[in-house]
Amino acid sequence: MELEERAKNVRRRIIEMVSKSKSSHVGAALSIADIVAALYFSALRRTTVQAQERDRFILSKGHACAALYAALAEAGCISQEELDGFYIDGGKLPGHATLSCGAGVEASTGSLGHGLPIAAGIALSARIDKKGFRTFALLGDGECDEGSVWEAAMFAGNAKLDNLIAIVDYNKLQAFGYTKEVLDLEPLAKKWEAFGWAAREIDGHDLKALDSALNSVPFEKGKPSVIIAHTTKGKGVSFMEGRIEWHYKSPDPEQRRRALEELQ
């Protein structure tokens, strides 16, 4: 199946999940749909290697977990029944990614700024054990306000962890305003470079560009890599795109119908 098809399926699953459970963060999940599709259906070495050698993926922006669960369902790691229990009384999948769901989630996240330190620790353990797998961490742009992100960035640069890859979902919107106005991240690529990382900026909805960037890491030997993925919050559903309220709202039945129609 083509990546485009996978990404569309991930988006359709996200719409179904959030409307069924009346949960929030649909905009954040749609923002990373292409990134997780490119990871799970191209970049991550998951099934062709032994379990211990699998590439790890940490969703640091844990509130966008509908996209992760959707990708894991698309990859056959989560059943439709489990997916139907997302954010629902008695279900197994809470509104922030959790290790205990036992479905291929690599770390419990949801409090921002935790994922990159954890990913750096996993990358360090791979080096200690002389294992060849890579660790990918997906961060939100608003999440980059957290000091712990930069603690980890400094550590990974200093430790020359070139088996670590960060992806920043740069959709320019955070919980209560535009990123540029709340805490401007610019110059973002230069910040990472100053911390010892090799950076590349791409269109985070261009699957070819994502595929090519994710499959050419490390960008530089001896440096961790960061992909700054320029994205649109709510991408793929016209009336959700770039609108902050879709950080909170859940589509009603009519909005669900219109969204799924657009994602045909």
Added chain:
Amino acid sequence: MRRAFVDALLDIAKEDERVVVITPDMGFSVFERFREAFPERIYNTGIAEQNSVGIASGLALNGKVVFVYSIVPFVTMRPFEQVRIDACYQNLPIKLVGSGGGLTYGPLGPTHHSIEDIALMRALPNMSVLCPGDPIESVLCTKEAHRIPGPAYIRLGKGSGEPTIHESTPDFSIGRGIVLKEGKDANIISTGNMLENATLASGLLEKEGIGCGVVSMPSVKPLDLELVSSLSRKAPLFSLEEHSMIGGLGSAVAEFLSESGEHSSFLRIALPDRFCHEVGSQQYLRNLYGLSPEGIAKRVISRIK
């Protein structure tokens, strides 16, 4: 206690190659021998405690058993949320080791005192809380923390200079107290670095004709409920700790006793709910706050007479 901890850790690391040490830039004159023996298994992650616990969690997710070492506030409070989520929620083998329990760093002031750490660590699901009372208990607690699968917190006292209270290595496992002597008139349950003063207070009381027992309770969580229950039915019971009144050993014992039916009187001997603005050594501050042997004996006498 710190020296005893490092000796124990070296022994453990020789046997278990999963053991890794993470330190946010602490450990001068502590970890040199470890670094010499296992250069690939100790990392100074810089003065960045949140990241340090995050790194430890990543290592633990991939099979390592990680000891994270710093001064108490910087291994419990500064990275509290990483401890809560990364270590405890994920239930990982991360062993936090804090040096300078209670008022150890007296004249450095309240930034370096640790009088709320037991309360904070005790409240976390999956976390075990171990406060050794002397160098022998320090070794025992380190081994127990390593033996159990989940997260643990070990609260050490000074680097060295604390007396060895136990004459020989007592039987100890997590969740079990250590009875040094039973008293007919009163019993003190002490945790952490108050053990010496508990025994000295017991000696002073002896001279007054009061038989006061001493029980060491390094395992604050899980607590030895059976032992607390049996002691509470025999004679007035006292808890003793260099920690705030709120949330430490005294609270743990009170929570249990208040729901456990009949028991004799119980009194917490601990620090008041305030920052310590007076400047002085551990000894000086202990005298000021009634945690000297004399102060403790006085509290016992006024309670039981």
